[in-house]
Amino acid sequence: MDLLEAIVNRKTANSKFADKKVSDEHIELLIKMSSHSPSHFNSQPWRFIAITDEAAIGNIAKIAGDSMVQLMNDGRFWKQYRKYFRFSEDEIEKTKDGIHIDHLPAVLKPFVRTIFSETGGKVMAKFKVPRILGNDEEKLVASSPLLFVICLTKEEYKKEELSGFYSVISMGAVIQTLWLVTTSLGMGMQFISTPGEIPGNWKSISDMLNIPGDFEMCAIFRMGYVDPAIKRPAIDWRSSQRKPIEELSFKNKWGTAIK
Ligand SMILES: Cc1cc2nc3c(=O)[nH]c(=O)nc-3n(C[C@H](O)[C@H](O)[C@H](O)COP(=O)(O)O)c2cc1C
Known part of the structure; x- marks a missing residue:
């Protein structure tokens, strides 16, 4: 795949992957290519763990699902992240950022703004939204x-x-390399960040993986081969909009139009 095509095609994979193991050859290629990413003074501050063991994946899935339920039940999540949620095409077309909840069971549609709000806990519980999201996350x-x-x-x-600060920039570079390589191999990739929001859950995973004390576990991704025929999760989002370059950039100095 052409590089520019891979950059544009790279998307978060929200659905299940094809029922097919990722080959050792592809796992090694992902790591080899990622190792070419830039880092400050070529420090290569990253280390990778590729997990294919079904029991370990199942354990992490359970923690991810539980974390999702806890997060949804906890108003803190909405307080912090509500600003990124969009509930209509018009809304996301206007801001061109955030994530658009564009797929959900018909029964929830009229209540979507109430459910996904700081004060929507009761309505959310009534429609079992935390359970739906938690189950989907665990299954995914x-x-x-x-x-x-x-x-x-x-x-x-x-x-x-x-x-x-430099090492965090280096992590961004390595993650993008990894993501572009998965795209070029017909694979998808999704962050599993929810356990990081619950004190203790991130540590449980880190301990389970024997990560030594002098390393910080930064990111967990689920990966697999993409199958466009697979249906979307019950509650799902898209975020393909991007701000125009005129809003993102300037020429020569801040405030001067790029074109
Ligand atoms: C630091 C970071 C954390 C993220 N956490 C999650 C996550 O927990 N779950 C998820 O599905 N996507 C997560 N994302 C993906 C973003 O939501 C996604 O990249 C953004 O909406 C743009 O969509 P795209 O990747 O399809 O282009 C994360 C991205 C970053 C950079």
Whole structure:
């Protein structure tokens, strides 16, 4: 696949993957290509864990599902993230950012704004939204043939030093490389961030994977081969809109139009 095509085609994979193992050859290629990413002083602050063991994937899936339920039941999530949610095509066309909840059971549609709000806890519980989302999350993770974990050395990740900032930039670079390579191989990839929102759950996974104390577990992804025929989760979103380059950039100095 052409690089520019891969950049545009790269999308978060929200649905289940094809029922097919990821080949060792592809796993090694993902790691090899990712290792070519830039890092400050070529420090290569990342380490990878490719998880194919079904029991380990099942355990992480359970934690991810439980984390989703807890998060949905906890008003804090909505307080923090409500600003990113869009509920109509018009809304997302206007802002050209955030995620559009464009797929949900018909019975929920009239209540969507109430359900996904800081004060929507009761309505959400009535429609069993936390359970639906938690079950979907657990099933999605459990059915993934590959989980991919990226860790960052604490030797570089020192929050009070500039190297800490650089190492986070390096992590972004390695994640994008990984994502582009999955795209070029006909694979998909999705962040599993919810366990990171619940104190203790992230640590449980990190401990389960024997990650040593001098490394921070930064990101977990589920991966597999994409099958466009597979149906979407019960509640789902898209976020393909992008802001126009005129809004994102300037020429020579801040405030001067790029074109
Ligand atoms: C740091 C970070 C955390 C993210 N966490 C999640 C997540 O927990 N679940 C998820 O489905 N997507 C997650 N995403 C994906 C973004 O929602 C997605 O990249 C964005 O909406 C743009 O959509 P696209 O990837 O399809 O282009 C995360 C992305 C980043 C960079």
